[in-house]
Amino acid sequence: MNVILIAVIVLGSIGLVAALILFFAAKKFAVHEDERIGQVQEVLPGANCGGCGFPGCSGFAGACVKAADKGSLEGLLCPVGGQPVMEKVADILGMKAEASAPKVAVVRCNGTCESxxxxxxxxxxxxxxxxxMLGSGETACVYGCLGCGDCVAACQFDAIRMNPEMGLPEVDDEKCTACGACSKACPRGIIEIRLKGLKNRRVVVLCNNKDKGAQTRKACSVGCIACQKCVKVCKFEAITVEANLAYIDAEKCKLCRKCEEECPQNAILAFNFPPRKPKVEAPASAPVASSDSVSDSSPVGKPAAPAAGASQAQA
Amino acid sequence: MKTFHIGGVHPAENKLSAAEPIRTAAIPKQAVFSMFQHIGAPAVPVVKKGDEVKVGTLLGEAGKGLSVPVFSSVSGKVNKVDAVLDSSGTRRMAVIVDVEGDEWEDSIDRSDKLVTMKDLGGITAEEVVNRIKAAGIVGMGGATFPTGIKLMPPPGTKAEAIIVNAVECEPYLTADHRLMLEKPEQILVGIQLIKHAVNCPKAYIGIEMNKPDAIKLLTDLLKEKAAQYPGIEVVPLKVKYPQGGEKQLIDAVIGRQVPAPPALPINVGAIVQNVGTVYAIYEAVTKHKPLIERIITVTGKSVKNPSNFLARIGTPMQQLIDEAGGLPEDTGKIIGGGPMMGRALMSLEVPVTKGSSGLLLMAEKESRRGEVSPCIRCAKCVSACPMGLEPYLLASYTRLKDWDGCEKNDVTSCIECGSCAFTCPSNRPLLDNIRVAKQTVMGIIKARHMEAIKK
Amino acid sequence: MPNTSNSSQVSTPLPTREGQGGGSRPIISLSPHVHGGDSVQRNMYGVCIALVPALIASLYFFGLGSAIVLATSVAACVFFEWAITRFILDRERLTICDGSAVLTGLLLGFNLPSNLPIWIIIIGALVAIGIGKMTFGGLGTNPFNPALVGRVFLLISFPVQMTSWPLSHQM
Structure with a gap:
């Protein structure tokens, strides 16, 4: 009996002392955290994927609160939760969610092994x-894709894969969250985070080459040579040529596909459009090849080089 | 025997062309003068298409900040001023000249007569530096740092020792070796000019023991004419790579350690100049000859006649190879510079530049890297690193993208000598990864610096 | 990747080699372009050579028993390394030639009494290679020395056999 009593007293008092120490320590070393951070974190998916560019969801929550204090949530997006989650976050922080159109990563290079x-x-x-670091690398193009897959390694969502036949990465529109990790990983800045477009339809200049036309043509058969034809044909002033490279402003582009037809280099490609009407005779192989390929973002319409290449390889 | 204290490796020397006297290469039909043959800002072209130029005519004046002018090494007509692919593999502004005849600017003294300090009379230190700057001289060992800047020590520092880098620790290369054998007195006058320019009484010539003839020649010459060339000493060094690295050479010759960047050799009182640079200084100051030609070794195990050429800057590499017996059939890799630090070239069209010390043609079978296997933690890279870094650790941090870890482990001190990858039994691409880390960390530090300035 | 580059299209002419169709491309890589020639194999067999004096001493003092123990241990280690890479990990590239398994076998053998039953040695080799090395990914990724993992396992599992051994007949 006595032994038990002593044990209870000793253990009890140790517990009491420890509790007191903990109590004062908690008081003394308390870290003041904005309670909104916790609230924001609760509505986030909690996947800690890092897709937003911050270390985990708590990091993103902290960034949101900080940004809200500055007055705007612009540029912050949880790619996994998307718009609904951002609206909830904005509610908590008393802000208005920016209506952000869905975006997707686009690899602006079409320099396949053939072209x-x-x-x-x-x-x-x-x-x-x-x-x-070796200058132009394996090809003569100083701006094109190097094909070693730094973007693939950077993707947290398995949304970008190397196509071994083309030697280029392909983005899976469904999985891509437009977090921009691939874009940052690319040493040549080829990958653009671009508006997804109506029904996923996009018209893009698939080239990043800023050399003069003659040099570009020597390096690659589908490079933009800055001939300005697309600029002239565009009725919506969506296309600009800067530093020997055409660029289509996705916000101004009305998806008329005139420029795609006009481009002498096949550097402009349209994605996710239905096959063209017989007006433009598309070789039978092109649509077949694109329906076979992994990604749903394969160019349709013109006998584009990758499709042709893929069909050859399959045949 | 003196040498540096940390790390180092000893690659097979393969100095195939050591006994070949310097030959003058033919003047090319067309010469390409890159405006970016040095570290810093590119030169700005001052000629345009159709202009007549002579040997020694200014083609590009020094750009803003750290820069040097570029001169024509041929006479003829400017074909065009355009961006061309240079040895770095990127397109850069260059002046292309179609050669006609060989007319020189009148100001250049083309005689072979040795000009001594006495002949120069009371030339001021300032005048020496000005002539060096005007001649567009850069470090000719490969770093291509503008020499004029190096000879103007920042306030608060004082040059206590000039160290002439005649180490040539890169395998295969023999350009500096031949230069010392063929122009010894000119080099000694050049050293005197540098001593005069920075007002430093002492100069050392560091030569590795694999060049005994050069050591003997210079030592004898200095003994014979001690009164004429005071305060110059030849220091024989043990053969070890990378002894030609600035910091390693300072350690080897005068036993001082240069602290981590941003400290410079001048902070420990040393100025290091390559022996090729010294010769260029001699020619610039005494003969008013801008930097228009240099000695370049064309070598390789399969090359018919490994040679040392005195080539005009702007000569296409292809021509030098033709003169050395043509491109061997089994060439797998073309390297501008030596095998340890040189750059792999993609084309033989690239011209000789101020920093081209060699052209090495490697056979296909020796140019492929071995199969990579896992790190066995043998720590050979650690003992090989001349900067005392831990290459395996930096490479792992790079793989994990832990840039903080890289920075804390002094990745920015890496001199990219390649000793780690050279020694790795698992053939791991250590230096490839460290370069990525170094580039990234430098970027982070710079961004941080800019942020601090903004605040 | 098809090697069909038509050199006339390329901006920078390739160093064409007669007799090879002019289609071969120069290799590019960052420096250094030479390698010292050291290899994992050389390192491993280097250590094995360094163990030869110890091997001679053990044969001299413990005779045939030690020879059997060492031979069994090396053979078992190499066998398990081969079997695990081939059948369990299903790797194409076999690693038994790099000498690391031989070295583990030697080191394990040196750690065992000269009269240890062969089946215990084989268990030790299995633990050393299987658990000490291959579980963690094989060469270079093992946190502990595989031979010592084997030894510790045997010491705990078979304390009697592991701690009693015949005195050297030379003493």
Missing amino acids: RPRIAEFDGAQSCRVQN
């Missing part, structure tokens, strides 16, 4: 950043 000859062979760590 862009390899003039050298790269040997070394399989990383685009390493290859980029």
